[in-house]
Amino acid sequence: MTEQTGAQALWAALSGEGVDTCFANPGTTELDLVRALEGQDSIRCVIGLQENVCTGAADGYGRMLGRPAATLLHLGPGFANGIANLHNARRARTPIVNLIGDHTSWHLPFDAPLSSDIESLARPVSGWVHRIASTADAPRAAAESVRQSLANGGQGATLIFPADYQADPLQGAAAAAGTPALDAASTAPVDIATCAQRLRSARRIVFLLGGGGELGGLGVRAQHAAARLCAALGATAYAETFPARAERGQGLPAFDRLPYFPEPARAVLDPADLVVLAGALPPVTYFGYAGHPSLMVEAARLLSLGEPGHPVAEALEQLADALQAPAFEAPVHPLPAEPAGALTPAAIGAVLTRALPEGAIVSVEGGTCGYPFYAASAAAAPHTTLTNTGGAIGQGLPVAVGAAIACPGRRVVGLLSDGSTQYTIQSLWTMAHEQLDVVVLIAANHQYAILRNELRRGGAALGARAEALTALDSPRIDWVGLAQSYGVPATRAATAEELSVQLREAFGRRGPALIEMAL
Amino acid sequence: MTEQTGAQALWAALSGEGVDTCFANPGTTELDLVRALEGQDSIRCVIGLQENVCTGAADGYGRMLGRPAATLLHLGPGFANGIANLHNARRARTPIVNLIGDHTSWHLPFDAPLSSDIESLARPVSGWVHRIASTADAPRAAAESVRQSLANGGQGATLIFPADYQADPLQGAAAAAGTPALDAASTAPVDIATCAQRLRSARRIVFLLGGGGELGGLGVRAQHAAARLCAALGATAYAETFPARAERGQGLPAFDRLPYFPEPARAVLDPADLVVLAGALPPVTYFGYAGHPSLMVEAARLLSLGEPGHPVAEALEQLADALQAPAFEAPVHPLPAEPAGALTPAAIGAVLTRALPEGAIVSVEGGTCGYPFYAASAAAAPHTTLTNTGGAIGQGLPVAVGAAIACPGRRVVGLLSDGSTQYTIQSLWTMAHEQLDVVVLIAANHQYAILRNELRRGGAALGARAEALTALDSPRIDWVGLAQSYGVPATRAATAEELSVQLREAFGRRGPALIEMAL
The missing domain is CATH 3.40.50.970 (Thiamin diphosphate (ThDP)-binding fold, Pyr/PP domains)
Known part of the structure; x- marks a missing residue:
């Protein structure tokens, strides 16, 4: 050697x-x-x-x-x-x-x-x-x-x-063999009997499922078990607001995401006397909001089956069995009607839901389209959703690149807002260079809409300088030209019908494509 | 209130x-x-x-x-x-x-x-x-x-x-008034007589001038004084390799920059028995290179007149007077001939030198064109050069934005390489949004040339994977389309004649422009 x-x-x-x-x-x-x-x-x-x-x-x-x-x-x-x-x-x-x-x-x-x-x-x-x-x-x-x-x-x-x-x-032989093994994962095993007892004695239960891999709280097995538990207990289950990875679509329960703003999130959590965490952290408001506690559920109402990133599917299944929950019955979610006319976030969600190929991976970033698509996507073909977990903007395009490299047999969609996509726009070149099967959908409203929503909370008017600092319309970025300049074929859709046609065309070809969705 | x-x-x-x-x-x-x-x-x-x-x-x-x-x-x-x-x-x-x-x-x-x-x-x-x-x-x-x-x-x-x-x-009145003042700048005043004595007794002197403001080592006054000292002492003067800010052009001495690689830098520094630092740090190799000391001049051969960012013009002037140096005579540098034919870095340097408006600010980033332009630019109209001081790539476009905001009456040029410009490409939108008078010149060789130069040092061949990891040509970025998508008018120049025409057109209009220079 x-x-x-x-x-x-x-x-x-x-x-x-x-x-x-x-x-x-x-x-x-x-x-x-x-x-x-x-x-x-x-x-x-x-x-x-x-x-x-x-x-x-x-x-x-x-x-x-x-x-x-x-x-x-x-x-x-x-x-x-x-x-x-x-x-x-x-x-x-x-x-x-x-x-x-x-x-x-x-x-x-x-x-x-x-x-x-x-x-x-x-x-x-x-x-x-x-x-x-x-x-x-x-x-x-x-x-x-x-x-x-x-x-x-x-x-x-x-x-x-x-x-x-x-x-x-x-010098000499490689020393790799002698390295000490890591300590095993530090999560203590869950005592199923004790947990089952707490579930039986609670009156109103909310399950909060956190993302992760196949065995995470939003994997298929965990969702099946959570649905059984909900049926047995009359409970409801939510996905955490921004899961690292969630399986979604036909055959899976249509669990909602815990809302982003504190008022609707507390409307879910406050009435519960038990919040069961499965791969999710105790729910904390995204920012500090006056009049709302940061920690939305105090410790006494919490029961954790496992931290984020740890497999929790088995504990949920054992709990469902212990409670003699009925078998999982795969629901059938009616497809949303084919939308027509001007593009709205809801129309985009419906079009994408109808067109999404089975096994697709959807990288979602941006306040404009993320939630409407999630709401509709229970009716889509089975797919995987990846969201922005840490709030650092500019994650959607690169995560789509990485998912496409990891899973070359699966279609990847980036469902993204124009403001956030600019932070890592150079990703388009890598998509072209590697000829990745990624379809990028840009919700082009030419503003930082999330900031305007925050500025208007409580009915406040948008001041002139606040408006100027959240406007991206002077000039409007030409997303079609931008993508083409990086070697990514691109089109523009102004109506639901156009989006539907362009989306199916993009899914019908290999390699990357970008569609600017004019909002 | x-x-x-x-x-x-x-x-x-x-x-x-x-x-x-x-x-x-x-x-x-x-x-x-x-x-x-x-x-x-x-x-x-x-x-x-x-x-x-x-x-x-x-x-x-x-x-x-x-x-x-x-x-x-x-x-x-x-x-x-x-x-x-x-x-x-x-x-x-x-x-x-x-x-x-x-x-x-x-x-x-x-x-x-x-x-x-x-x-x-x-x-x-x-x-x-x-x-x-x-x-x-x-x-x-x-x-x-x-x-x-x-x-x-x-x-x-x-x-x-x-x-x-x-x-x-x-609550109550603002407390700003009560804040303690900062300590005065910590640089001790230079003892002119002692310094003059060291200069007199040295046989071979190199001045190393560092950038900064009007009174920095590469401001007009400091350069005049350094030229006087060179004339009196038979010394030579160099600009540091990457000055924060350097005045340059007709009427100023044509000081070269200290070379980047250690061999030519040491050819300048090794023969000197005294290296005088005026707003520059002791010269250190950019990276560690086997066979070369990191600190290229040991302390015994160094004399500092002031740290970077501190005014050193006065000390240089006092030294020149103490040494009874002759008055400064403004040199006249012959304009380079109008180049013709294919674009080369040297041709670009000559075209820009001939076209540069008086009072321009040139933000330089990238190994391809930076040095050839600097060499030619002594003959340009008086202007200011800003370079990449810390080696973090992606500085050229944003610095041009900031210079244009700071100095609205002056023309700004970004002389940039394609690889480095991608890191902060979003700057183009700000240039369009603010309608800044910035002309961006992109040296488009579609590769990370600086890395290939380093990989080939010592005559080594470029391996297949090293070539792939330093190639930006699959696909080639369409710089004209990219700029236009951000609202910046753009053209492409493949010859020196085309660049000359397009450059003069761009200087003749208000607002930003980009020229892709095909290399």
């Missing part, structure tokens, strides 16, 4: 732990990692033209497959460009391994222009941060980073890799 | 300290700051569609005016999106005041989705970070933030402003 560099040993160790994809925007301090890829065909590299594309794509990939993709980022500033989507990934409990090149170790004390405090930038979005301390440390650290990314239900694991340790030859 | 909110008091205090511009991308936690702008006409708000546009624009503004603009950013993730250009601003010693809204103070313990460790994100790019602790604290903190932004030759001053303290009424 020829001698390996530290970079080669790192890729080999990542590959050995199952990492097969890296979303990359390398720079000079990552060039030995780039060179080391020549011999490493088991790792696919996908370029993003801005780092938040890479980190968001890794989030989408990890949500779909439950195992980490790597990102490859350039020192502190390159990493910083990807923090926002790592923030969303942290809230989604997505496993991700971040590789950050750094200056050659002996160059660091001299504070060259690109030096910065990478650790301080990394910690807020990483459950684990490690600076590789030698070439020999690289394979061990790589293996550990994958395990760490899977801890706590999924998290960011960040490796800082000085350039000289990438380039230097590894 | 009616009662003020904390947000109104903050804007009033900033305005009172001379802040008149805010580059903004607000969200829900900044809405009371938005509302408070209704009564505050002395502060202009400029929207960026992504936060790195805002922070880079504040950098360009601060470099031109020597006083801070504010940024208005949305919690940790919104701030994170702007870190990369704050990193560049830190290296440029640019005064900037960052306003970050945060959750209502009583909401923070509940770790709502958008919560994060803002301080940990802010510190690496801020000389001063302050969390506003009450409504009464707001005006005092605002005034202090401006003073802090001017400390240490210029730095980022970051204010975190919880939403409730923005909204709550201020």
